[in-house]
Amino acid sequence: MEAMNSSMSTGRAPKQARSLQTHNRILDATEELIRERPFQEVSNLSIANAAGIAAGSLYSRFPKRELLLAALIDRLMERAESRLEYLQTTYASNEPGDIVANAHVTVREFIRFSRDNQHILSSFEGDESILIHRRRFERSLTNTIRDSFIEHLPAAMSDGLSTKVTWRAELAMRIVASAVHRAIGPPVEWAKDMGIDDDQLAAELTKMAVGYFVMGESMELKQLAPVPYE
Amino acid sequence: MEAMNSSMSTGRAPKQARSLQTHNRILDATEELIRERPFQEVSNLSIANAAGIAAGSLYSRFPKRELLLAALIDRLMERAESRLEYLQTTYASNEPGDIVANAHVTVREFIRFSRDNQHILSSFEGDESILIHRRRFERSLTNTIRDSFIEHLPAAMSDGLSTKVTWRAELAMRIVASAVHRAIGPPVEWAKDMGIDDDQLAAELTKMAVGYFVMGESMELKQLAPVPYE
CATH class of the missing domain: 1.10.357 (Tetracycline Repressor; domain 2)
Structure with a gap:
């Protein structure tokens, strides 16, 4: 797991360009989804789908919803x-x-x-x-x-x-x-x-x-x- | 059902002394219960119990939660x-x-x-x-x-x-x-x-x-x- 770094699992913005891109894509997707319904009703799966990443990848970056x-x-x-x-x-x-x-x-x-x-x-x-x-x-x-x-x-x-x-x-x-x-x-x-x-x-x-x-x-x-x- | 009157099922405060007493007891019980937890988590049954009335009686007065x-x-x-x-x-x-x-x-x-x-x-x-x-x-x-x-x-x-x-x-x-x-x-x-x-x-x-x-x-x-x- 060499792509793993300290920013993962803490929810903080990572430094590496590519990782930061994914981070921002997740936040963009979440923002888009909560325009339609409250955060409490938006599932992790729908966030991962909208961001175009695997659910596991979302989880490794934001193991808790509150970090997101x-x-x-x-x-x-x-x-x-x-x-x-x-x-x-x-x-x-x-x-x-x-x-x-x-x-x-x-x-x-x-x-x-x-x-x-x-x-x-x-x-x-x-x-x-x-x-x-x-x-x-x-x-x-x-x-x-x-x-x-x-x-x-x-x-x-x-x-x-x-x-x-x-x-x-x-x-x-x-x-x-x-x-x-x-x-x-x-x-x-x-x-x-x-x-x-x-x-x-x-x-x-x-x-x-x-x-x-x-x-x-x-x-x-x-x-x-x-x-x-x- | 001679105790039934127009205030029932509208949630408005009834005029008859005895009916008004029950009405206020229900409101008192609800107020007491929502000191502990949000209204959304307080069941009709617990309100009826706390007010000392039957669940059906609560329902006939407040057929919808929002009326309460x-x-x-x-x-x-x-x-x-x-x-x-x-x-x-x-x-x-x-x-x-x-x-x-x-x-x-x-x-x-x-x-x-x-x-x-x-x-x-x-x-x-x-x-x-x-x-x-x-x-x-x-x-x-x-x-x-x-x-x-x-x-x-x-x-x-x-x-x-x-x-x-x-x-x-x-x-x-x-x-x-x-x-x-x-x-x-x-x-x-x-x-x-x-x-x-x-x-x-x-x-x-x-x-x-x-x-x-x-x-x-x-x-x-x-x-x-x-x-x-x-």
């Missing part, structure tokens, strides 16, 4: 990162320090990304075995967006960037991500209920994130008295 | 409404027009409500048959919260209450509800990831909702150039 999903998540994360990087090189020089315009680009892009990858994202739902991957993915995506947001803060805000600013930016992005998830994804899809298209959603969520980010620091909340149950 | 879930949702909605009503009578006179304090009470309460009813709320997930009930529930809950929010707007804001104000309040509450869902509910639970407790979550989401509500109207967004895929 984890690999899909990794690839999704790479896609998101390279997209954001591209955006930054395109936009960063145009609007340095324009927090609203930069947040707007990021949020619009995040919505587009969520739409494009809806079939993968909803495959994660309800699968206990990949909870840990799912949380890792969400955290890492949110942090990537947060960093892209922070990178474009006006100098006055980013000088002496405190943990608090970073924390607030992360929270803003968590809220954006949650809102997008429920606004355009099943089962709720409230954007459809409210008759809002993706551009409007992007605009309003940008206002929300920037409004929170700018006002949040200074807004004073009174201590609330506890309300007992009647 | 729909009845649970109705009861949940009643609970939420009566709780918000109680809050309004307790708080409304204290802080008339204090939009921040009033939003804070509402958001904190919504988080508490979501925590207390987590077992029911997560039973809805992934069940295609009750999608329509689920969406009705979310819409109606959001609108109830929105109305409670609008009711406490300062006179300057609520005089000549426009569709736009109502729309913005609804959107703010949709965002709050989405954030709470993903912050405290599985699979994501990002509040736990970020080390935020329910009180902090309530405070930050209040700032977010009010910040958006107050600044959203006046914030100008530039038209974004389309970004092509590379």
